[in-house]
Amino acid sequence: MILIIGGAWQGKTELAHKMGFKDDEILNCFHLKIKKCIEDGGSTAEFTDSVLNGGYRAVISDEIGCGIIPLDKEERIWREETGRALCKTAAACDEVWLVRCGIGTKIKG
Amino acid sequence: MLITVMGGSGSGKSQYAEDLAVSLFHRLSADRLIYIAAMKPYGSEACLRIERHRRQRAGKGFETLECFCRLKELAVPQNGVMLLECVSNLAANEMFDEKNKNTAEDITEGIVRLAENSAAVIAVTNSIFSDGADCGSTTREYIKALARINNELAVFSDRVTEVVCGIPLDIKNVCKIGI
Numbered sequence: 001m002i003l004i005i006g007g008a009w010q011g012k013t014e015l016a017h018k019m020g021f022k023d024d025e026i027l028n029c030f031h032l033k034i035k036k037c038i039e040d041g042g043s044t045a046e047f048t049d050s051v052l053n054g055g056y057r058a059v060i061s062d063e064i065g066c067g068i069i070p071l072d073k074e075e076r077i078w079r080e081e082t083g084r085a086l087c088k089t090a091a092a093c094d095e096v097w098l099v100r101c102g103i104g105t106k107i108k109g
Numbered sequence: 110m111l112i113t114v115m116g117g118s119g120s121g122k123s124q125y126a127e128d129l130a131v132s133l134f135h136r137l138s139a140d141r142l143i144y145i146a147a148m149k150p151y152g153s154e155a156c157l158r159i160e161r162h163r164r165q166r167a168g169k170g171f172e173t174l175e176c177f178c179r180l181k182e183l184a185v186p187q188n189g190v191m192l193l194e195c196v197s198n199l200a201a202n203e204m205f206d207e208k209n210k211n212t213a214e215d216i217t218e219g220i221v222r223l224a225e226n227s228a229a230v231i232a233v234t235n236s237i238f239s240d241g242a243d244c245g246s247t248t249r250e251y252i253k254a255l256a257r258i259n260n261e262l263a264v265f266s267d268r269v270t271e272v273v274c275g276i277p278l279d280i281k282n283v284c285k286i287g288i
Contacts, residue, residue, distance in 0.1 A: 005274060007239065063273070065117030067240020068248055073154075076118075083119015083274075090274035098273055107276050 001052070002109075003089050004060045006099035012060045015097065015104045021058045027051055030061035030089070034082045038074075048085045052092050059089055110137075110284070111224035112231045113266045114277075115259065121275030123194060126233045127166050129288070130192040134170070136286065139228040141189035144171040145180075147198040149206075162194070178202045178209075180219030185226040193220065196234035196262070200255050213257040221265050234259050236271065 002019075004012045016026055027033070030051070037047040051059060065083045070076050090096045095109030112129065116122030134142040144166060150156050171192070176183050180199060193199075199216055203209040224230040238256060243249075263269045268288070269281040 003274070063117065065119050066236040066238065067117075067242065068237045068244055068252060069118070076154075080119040083117060083121075087119065087121040087275035090276060096274060096276060098278075107273060107278055 001056060001093050002058050002095040002097065003086070003093040004058060004097045004099060004104070005063050005086060005090075007066075008062050010099045011102035011104075012062075012099045014102070015099055016058050016060060019058075025057040026060060027054065027056045027058070028060045030059050030085070031064055031082045034085055035078050038078055038081060044081045044085050045088070048088050052089065059093070061086055061089075110229040111220070111262070111266045112229065112268045112270070112284075113234060113259070113262045114231060114270050114272060115234045115236050116272035117236045120236075120272045122233055122272040123162060124165060125270075125272050125275065125277055126192055126194070126231050127169055127171075130171075130190050130229075130231050131169050133229045133231070133288070134190040136288070137190060137228045139188050139190040141172060141186050142170050143186060143189050143191045144173045145183075145191055145193040146173055146175050147177060147193065147195060147202065149177050149198075149202065178207050179215075181215055181222060183219070183223070185223055189227045190229045190231075191223060191227055192231045192233070193223070194233045196220070196232050196258055197237065197255055200258060201251065204251055204254060213254040213261070216258050217261040217265075220262060224265070232262055232266075234262070 004016055006012050013028060034044055037044055065079050096107050097104045098107050114122050114126040148155055148159055150159055200212055203212040209215060220232050237252060263281060267284045270277045270279050
């Protein structure tokens, strides 16, 4: 499995398509699914495990942790939980790609 | 030696910096391994965070030294490897609690002085520069000050590493000992 991360609208999904992944093989917007999981009162660690064991070939997520600390507590929790879930996912993936300006850089694998 | 480790929230920068400090402590045959804690234990979120960090570094052999401001005045222990966590807390404490008008200069000087007088310093700092939101003049001043500190530290650093999803990416590396 590979992980593709980067800021919003950087070309992450396009990169996944270029690599030959089909939409149904991709778990897209991982960061938003983490948000939903927190809102539903779930465990982000368990959710992350279910994604890792979900048979996907690629996980795509926005990087959301590089701004000023949000004023809203829920936003702060979401941001940090997403970061930790991404660390765990990156550790489990064979390759990690960071996308900036449409250009993918392999940072693991 | 000075190493700057930066990263966003939950990027894994602390854990990476801790492990690097432990490895340098052995490599450099340093006498002390010190964690300089800059976060004030005020409020439940800060306390939880401090507790999480304590648990994370438990068993790694760190002594903890608290320094919430005036880093320049900190007595520097002999031949130590020091992990400063984190520069962004130190900057907020100086700027907002101490009303220090020279926050960026004072912190940079404090860290460089620390590095010159010890075996190695690892300064953990935050990437907070990429959300594009206009957050008002006070916060903007803070962001600017932290950016100045980070940029200055990078000049003096032997290595600057950005941690992304737990993966260290070197932006600069002129370390002579191959780390």
